[in-house]
Amino acid sequence: MRNRKTTLVLAGVLAVLAAAGLWHLLKPPSAKLAAPTAVPVRVISVAQRDVPRYVSGIGSVLSLHSVVIRPQVDGILTRLLVKEGQLVKAGDLLATIDDRSIRASLDQARAQLAENQAQLQVALVNLKRYKLLSVDDGVSKQTYDQQQALVNQLKASAQGNQAAIDAAQVQLSYTQIRSPVSGRVGIRTVDEGNFLRTSDTQGLFSVTQIDPIAVEFSLPQQMLPTLQGLLLAEHPATVDAYLGADTDSDTGERLGEGHLSLIDNQIDTNTGTIRAKAEFSNPGQKLWPGQLVTIKIRTAVEKAALVVPPSVVQRGLDKHFVYRVKDDKVEIVPVQMVYQDSGQNIIKGVQAGDLLVSDGQSRLKAGSHIEVLSEPPQQIQAANTEPQP
Structure with a gap:
């Protein structure tokens, strides 16, 4: 019985081997490994x-000159001669203050000067006469000296009166408020008819220069030698300003081209950065004070x-x-x-x-x-x- 089982097992193994060999002989050629697929x-x-090689940073646009217009004498604002947003030039008349009391003081000082000058003229004539008489002892030496002192006193009074006139003229000039810079007028804070005081800190409005304009920015302190070399170069380094504050983006609108103008005199120890400033010509007024921009400085050409x-x-x-x-x-x-x-x-x-x-x-x-x-x-x-x- 045991020999019969062994015979059956051997017969099964031989049948499997025969089938595997037959399949291997008859398998189609496509069963071969395919060639590697191209990527x-x-x-x-x-x-x-x-x-050209560039370094980028974030900058803030700022005006080279920005002035808050404040009164320098007390008085009523009589006229505003400019509108908000108007472009003005240095020396343009912006506003006027009531000047009647100052003009009255000026006239009074001029009258006092004229009176002192008349007195001085009489004193000078008497001094000349006393000098001639003193030669023949016609008058005493004391009388002559007193007349000389009177002349000196009247001269000093005349100088004081002239100084009062000059001071009144300065005060009178303050009643005409003129622009100290060329720029754009900001939003006003007072209207005609208001009483202005020199102690007011708010001011009437501001005048801000727009063209030319500057951009202040910060770069890592490792850039200091490069910036120093660019500042000392024969031709100023080119600085481009772009809209937005993303140094990794080139999609911002180009707002202007300027040049490196200065480097700050110290490094910020808290941030490890150095501040620098570039100046831009801004005829189209695309750069605006307070605006955040991306700046790119051309450092070299590879x-x-x-x-x-x-x-x-x-x-x-x-x-x-x-x-x-x-x-x-x-x-x-x-x-x-x-x-x-x-x-x-x-x-x-x-x-x-x-x-x-x-x-x-x-x-x-x-x-x-x-x-x-x-x-x-x-x-x-x-x-x-x-x-x-």
Whole structure:
């Protein structure tokens, strides 16, 4: 009985082996391993050109001259000769204050001066007569000296009267309020007919210079040697101002081009930054006091630089690298990052004209087979920037 079971098991094993061999002989050729699938990628050539290098920061627009117009004499505001928002020039008449009491004081001082001058004239005639008589002892020496003292007293009184006239004229000039700077009139705080006092701190309105204008900004303290070199250069460093306060965005409107004008005399120890200022010509008045802007300073020009889009360069554990196309495969090439911004990177380690992978790197490794897609660059960019659902 035991031998019979063993025979049956052996017969079953032989049947299975025979079936497996028959299937192996008769299997179709398609059962062979398929060739590796090519990875679809997009590529771009390494460009070589001169590239300006920039440093970016956030700045605040401020006026070079901003003046709050305040009264310098007490009195009633009789006339306002400018409107809010009006452009004025230095010396333009802005407002007038009632000047009648000051004019009366001025006339009184002039009358006193005329009286003293008449008295002085009589005293001078008498002094001359006394001098002639004193030669023959016609008058005493004491009388002559007293007359000389009277003349000196009247001269001093005349000088005092002239000083009072000058002071009254200064006070009278304050009743005509003129613009000390060229600029734009702000919102007024008082109307005609109000009584103004010199102790009022609010003022009538402000006049703010708009053109030219300045932008104050802060940069890391490591930029100090660069800023010093730019400030001492033969030609002032170019500074561009853009709308908005996002240093990683190039989509803001360009508001103006200026030049670096000064660096602050100390570093902020709390933030580790250095303040600087740039001056802008602002004929279109696109820059406005208090506005936040992005500034870009041209620090240097990289000659014959190798330029690629930011999407080309990949970052490894301790270095940057790119995928370079060789025939229908890719190879990993380490590169050195020389300069980067939101629009382009300058690298070393490749050559001008090399084809590098710009999209599809996530599925690549050294030696991967690739299929180069042929979409135009503008379509590729549009596809990448399309909003996700």
